[in-house]
Structures are given as structure tokens and as C-alpha cells.
Amino acid sequence: MILLDKALNYNEKMIAVAPMMDWTDSHCRVFHRLLAPSARLYSEMVHANAVIHGDRAKLLAMDPVEHPVALQLGGSEPALLAQAARIGAEHGFDEINLNCGCPSDRVQAGRFGACLMREPALVAASVSAMIDAVEVSSRPVPVTVKCRLGVDDDHDWDRFLGFVDTVAAAGCGMFVVHARNAWLKGLSPKENREVPPLRYDWAYRLKRERPQLQVVVNGGIASLPEALGHLAHADGAMLGRAAYHEPYLLHRLDAALRGTPEQPRQALLRALRPYAEAQLAAGVPLRHITRHVLGLFHAQPGGRAFRQVLSEGVHRPGADWSLVERALAATAGTPGLAA
Structure with a gap:
């Protein structure tokens, strides 16, 4: 039996399912919503150009039951990201999230994803443009960022904090922190999810030092006690592959937070x-x-x-x-x- 920390207000805590390429499509999100009525769901990453010029009916497919659901965008051109963010908001997504954490070669070649950790001013400009775009849309929604702690062998806390502060000053109030570095060379995307060591303490410290920000912890969360443990130090916990490969874990976490019985x-x-x-x-x-x-x-x-x-x-x-x-x-x- 899992004992919840009675000092915490779990109604104010977020649980989420990470954006996962080829996995978190609309069919997946509908299933996850049935398992976890309170979870925040995320789309697969979609490049801003694809949103603007591609098959929106397919790329932005969404069932009404999915809400609240976020659209994750990839890209590094503020004007294009702003246009895609507006389209996403008007399409019905409840949050627009900018990917600053994916380390794949394809993403690097397009100058987006984790390599943006080295360009905080560009990320800030992108976030500012996206916020302006959604605020004048028919459906204003928050713009958030998903990031790593750093890239390659950069283990400088002040640099990480500087990235967050620069982007927060542009209007971003929520950061999903995948609590490990991204290695841009020498590791596959799968290895980048497993090899760089996890440092949850950085996410916890960010919340302590910047309490006005909403900080969601991501990376390696594979059990109910782990997820609940993170909620004692941050505003949310985001599960990735554990929620996909063992979806009943997601249901158990949602039931624990809402105080409802687990369903068969x-x-x-x-x-x-x-x-x-x-x-x-x-x-x-x-x-x-x-x-x-x-x-x-x-x-x-x-x-x-x-x-x-x-x-x-x-x-x-x-x-x-x-x-x-x-x-x-x-x-x-x-x-x-x-x-």
C-alpha cells in the first residue's frame, strides 16, 4: 500500500505522459485518458514547418476526450514557431510545448531539440513570439518548454539556471526538466535516455530557487513510489516509457492522487x-x-x-x-x- 504525504496538496500536483515519437498519437492518448483522467497528455513532437504546411488533419489529430492535451513543437525559427503555436491553439490544444531536449541527429541537423540548450536567447525569442501568437488567437493557451540539464559534458549549474531564467523572462512559466544531460555525439537517442546520469536534485533545486516557476520532473521514473517521491519536491512528474510499456502504472498513479479506487x-x-x-x-x-x-x-x-x-x-x-x-x-x- 502506498502512503501519500498528507502535507502535500496532491490536487495541485501534475502527472503527465511524455511526448514520444511514434507512440503518443491520438489513439494512445485516448487510451491513456481512460486510465488517468487527471493526467496531462502530450502529442508526439511535430516540427513547426509540418504544422504549417503538412496534413494537419493527421498531424494534429485529437479526440475531445483527450483534454487536457499539449502539442509539442520542434523548431528554432521564432516566426515559424509562432505561426505553428497559433494553429495548435486554435486547433484545440491546451498547451504548446517547445522541445529543447531531443538529441537525435535529425533534430540536430535542423538546429532544434537539445542543441537549443546552447542558445537561450533564441529559445527566449521563440517563446516570446509563440506567446504573442497564442494570445491573439481565438484560444490563448500557455507556452511551456521541455529541456535537459545541459548538453555533452556541460555540468554547470549556473549555465542551466541562466537558460531557465532567460526563457522565463520571455514569459515561460513552466519547465519540464528531463533531469540528465543530452549527448549530441556518440550516443543514440535510446542511449541518451539511459546513459547520462540522472540528477533529479537539479530539478528540485530549480523549484527551490525559482518557486514562482512550475517545475515538472521527467526521466527514468518507473514506479509509483518514485513518481510520488518527485511530487514532494516539484510541481509534477512526467512518465515516459514506463507509462507506455506498463500503462496500468499510470492508472495507479492517477488513482492514488485522486483518492479513487483502482479499476480492473x-x-x-x-x-x-x-x-x-x-x-x-x-x-x-x-x-x-x-x-x-x-x-x-x-x-x-x-x-x-x-x-x-x-x-x-x-x-x-x-x-x-x-x-x-x-x-x-x-x-x-x-x-x-x-x-
């Missing part, structure tokens, strides 16, 4: 049925939806059979919700599945 996995998945069947009727293949639910029975008896039934059957012609029911039946009567 089967009931949570069946709540997705109306959405799934509406998507099927619109011509969306079932696999686009079920790929996001494969981890629901992670580490549970029957979990392997659940994944196997879905994975093998979803590519067959005519796959529909009955396949999901067969996958659930593979777990039926197995001890330990009531929660």
Missing part, C-alpha cells in the same frame, strides 16, 4: 470499445489502436497470452473488437488480475 484492467480496456468501434467504422485498422494496449497486463499472469492473441490476430482481415475480447478471455480466471 479488463474494465479499463472495455471502456475503450466505443472509441475503437467508431474508429473501425471510419476505416482505421484495429492494429493502430491495439498496439498501444499491449502492456496493460505487464508482469501479470496471462499477460503473455493477452499480447500474443492481439499481436497475432490484429493483422488478419476483418479484425474487430471480438479479437480484444478473445485476448481478455486469455486472462480470465487468472489469479491476480482484479487490479
Whole structure:
């Protein structure tokens, strides 16, 4: 049993699911919303140029149930980011987040992502332009930043604080801090999520020294006690791959913060049925939806059979919700599945 710190007001704390390329699409976010009614959800990163010139119906797809949901933008040109931010706000997103943390080669080549940690003045100019754009839109929303602690072997606290202060002075009031450095050379994006050491104390110190800012901790959070522990020192905790690969963890965290009973996995998945069947009727293949639910029975008896039934059957012609029911039946009567 997890004991909450009674001195904390958990109603004022944020839990969030990180933006993850190829994963946090609209289908994923609908599922996560069913699991965690209070969580802040984030889109995959979309480049500002794509928002302006691309297929917005696809790139900015969103179901009304997803709110509150943020659009994460990539880019480094203030005018383009401002235009994309306005489009995102008017499309219905509740927050526009600027990516200053992704270390991939493709992102570096475009001069955005983590390399922007070295250009605080440019980030500030971008944030200022984005804020101006959303404030004159039909739906003003906050502009936030997701960043690292630094890049490569830069471990200078004052430089990190200077980045935050410069961007905050431009009007950004919330920073999602992935509490490790980004290595721009020599590490893959996957290694960049695992190899550089985590330094949560920097995020905690930022909140202590800049209490007026909203600070959300991200990076390596993989359990309920860890997430709750971060909420004692910061305004929020953002889960990434743990929430995706073990989505019931997200539900448990949401239930703990809201003081509501945990719901059975089967009931949570069946709540997705109306959405799934509406998507099927619109011509969306079932696999686009079920790929996001494969981890629901992670580490549970029957979990392997659940994944196997879905994975093998979803590519067959005519796959529909009955396949999901067969996958659930593979777990039926197995001890330990009531929660």
C-alpha cells in the first residue's frame, strides 16, 4: 500500500505522459485518458514547418476526450514557431510545448531539440513570439518548454539556471526538466535516455530557487513510489516509457492522487470499445489502436497470452473488437488480475 504525504496538496500536483515519437498519437492518448483522467497528455513532437504546411488533419489529430492535451513543437525559427503555436491553439490544444531536449541527429541537423540548450536567447525569442501568437488567437493557451540539464559534458549549474531564467523572462512559466544531460555525439537517442546520469536534485533545486516557476520532473521514473517521491519536491512528474510499456502504472498513479479506487484492467480496456468501434467504422485498422494496449497486463499472469492473441490476430482481415475480447478471455480466471 502506498502512503501519500498528507502535507502535500496532491490536487495541485501534475502527472503527465511524455511526448514520444511514434507512440503518443491520438489513439494512445485516448487510451491513456481512460486510465488517468487527471493526467496531462502530450502529442508526439511535430516540427513547426509540418504544422504549417503538412496534413494537419493527421498531424494534429485529437479526440475531445483527450483534454487536457499539449502539442509539442520542434523548431528554432521564432516566426515559424509562432505561426505553428497559433494553429495548435486554435486547433484545440491546451498547451504548446517547445522541445529543447531531443538529441537525435535529425533534430540536430535542423538546429532544434537539445542543441537549443546552447542558445537561450533564441529559445527566449521563440517563446516570446509563440506567446504573442497564442494570445491573439481565438484560444490563448500557455507556452511551456521541455529541456535537459545541459548538453555533452556541460555540468554547470549556473549555465542551466541562466537558460531557465532567460526563457522565463520571455514569459515561460513552466519547465519540464528531463533531469540528465543530452549527448549530441556518440550516443543514440535510446542511449541518451539511459546513459547520462540522472540528477533529479537539479530539478528540485530549480523549484527551490525559482518557486514562482512550475517545475515538472521527467526521466527514468518507473514506479509509483518514485513518481510520488518527485511530487514532494516539484510541481509534477512526467512518465515516459514506463507509462507506455506498463500503462496500468499510470492508472495507479492517477488513482492514488485522486483518492479513487483502482479499476480492473479488463474494465479499463472495455471502456475503450466505443472509441475503437467508431474508429473501425471510419476505416482505421484495429492494429493502430491495439498496439498501444499491449502492456496493460505487464508482469501479470496471462499477460503473455493477452499480447500474443492481439499481436497475432490484429493483422488478419476483418479484425474487430471480438479479437480484444478473445485476448481478455486469455486472462480470465487468472489469479491476480482484479487490479
